[in-house]
Amino acid sequence: MSTLLSPLSFAGLTLRNRIVMPPMFSGFATPRGEVTDRIVEYHRVRAAAGTSLIIVEHTYVHPWGRISDTQMGVHEDATIPGLARLAAAIKREGAVACLQLAHAGASTTVAVIGRAPLGPSSMLHPFEKDVDPAQATTPAEIRQVVAAFGDAAARARDAGFDAVEIHSAHGYLLSQFLSPLTNHREDEYGGNDENRRRLHVDVLAAVRERVGPTFPVFLRLGVHDEALGGLQINEAVRAAQVLVDRGVDLVDVSGGLQGSRPPVVVARGPGWFVPYAEAIKAAVRVPVLVTGGITDPGHADRIVREGRADLIGVGRAMLNDPTWAQSAIEQLRSA
Numbered sequence: 001m002s003t004l005l006s007p008l009s010f011a012g013l014t015l016r017n018r019i020v021m022p023p024m025f026s027g028f029a030t031p032r033g034e035v036t037d038r039i040v041e042y043h044r045v046r047a048a049a050g051t052s053l054i055i056v057e058h059t060y061v062h063p064w065g066r067i068s069d070t071q072m073g074v075h076e077d078a079t080i081p082g083l084a085r086l087a088a089a090i091k092r093e094g095a096v097a098c099l100q101l102a103h104a105g106a107s108t109t110v111a112v113i114g115r116a117p118l119g120p121s122s123m124l125h126p127f128e129k130d131v132d133p134a135q136a137t138t139p140a141e142i143r144q145v146v147a148a149f150g151d152a153a154a155r156a157r158d159a160g161f162d163a164v165e166i167h168s169a170h171g172y173l174l175s176q177f178l179s180p181l182t183n184h185r186e187d188e189y190g191g192n193d194e195n196r197r198r199l200h201v202d203v204l205a206a207v208r209e210r211v212g213p214t215f216p217v218f219l220r221l222g223v224h225d226e227a228l229g230g231l232q233i234n235e236a237v238r239a240a241q242v243l244v245d246r247g248v249d250l251v252d253v254s255g256g257l258q259g260s261r262p263p264v265v266v267a268r269g270p271g272w273f274v275p276y277a278e279a280i281k282a283a284v285r286v287p288v289l290v291t292g293g294i295t296d297p298g299h300a301d302r303i304v305r306e307g308r309a310d311l312i313g314v315g316r317a318m319l320n321d322p323t324w325a326q327s328a329i330e331q332l333r334s335a
């Protein structure tokens, strides 16, 4: 039986336990999107505490997919030396280093990107406040987005990261394309389930083409919009199956258009996405990571022991206590 402290090997990686730092935007990057010493230290200390996998905060793959002036970028080669410093610091502490690749789509503003945000359709993001109306992404812009993810993945690999994670959760561009609530396209990227996940298939193919068949590629999938007419778990399960068949090595379960902490789900209590993770796990043959409200080491251990998920993300608890992993390991060893 696996426990929170069991190692896990998959896709050529070995994780020393099941404790994961999920991506958490720090706001410490330079205005050009470059890594700073604060970003390196923010991730390094959490790796040093014994966390097995550090998924570095969302980095924008293209300037139009940026969400903030203090966000890290992986949109140009000039970002590689800083990213290399970050990856090396995480790996020196014995953790696996993964970089999250993101495009904000309709979740941003003209002030940040200098043009109307991109969306699957012309619309205002239904759940984000303080964003500007989005314009429907043209076919040429879709090709640009796809290429940007591929290029970004290659930069992450060149910088020394062990893996990349494609961000399709929390109402960002890929999450918007997957959702029937925000995707009203009438071309091959909308209109039915298969078309709404076509951008994912294209992005994954571009990433695979650039990093090769064996480099680990993860997917953070927003599996439920928690909204009438929005994405439902059965459609997300199908998307996960299709994308795993096409080369995704780990599914990281989170929320869709309403983000990582939708009020109706949070009301379930700690581990609010665990039932969804179980549904995904039953359908795919790769490890499943779940995050959301998990703060107690015993609870995290039970989720793994009961086979409900393979890996546990601890977000805000690790933000507040950088040594969360160390305390959890000591507590479970002495139990």
Ligand SMILES: Cc1cc2nc3c(=O)[nH]c(=O)nc-3n(C[C@H](O)[C@H](O)[C@H](O)COP(=O)(O)O)c2cc1C
Pocket (backbone or CB within 6 Å): 022, 023, 024, 025, 026, 057, 058, 100, 167, 169, 170, 220, 254, 260, 261, 291, 292, 293, 294, 313, 314, 315, 316, 317
């Ligand atoms: C400050 C902060 C920044 C976050 N940034 C990201 C991010 O860059 N990418 C992402 O996918 N999720 C992001 N999240 C969501 C977390 O990864 C996580 O899913 C969420 O906090 C719920 O887990 P928790 O209850 O353990 O904190 C962020 C959350 C917080 C609190």
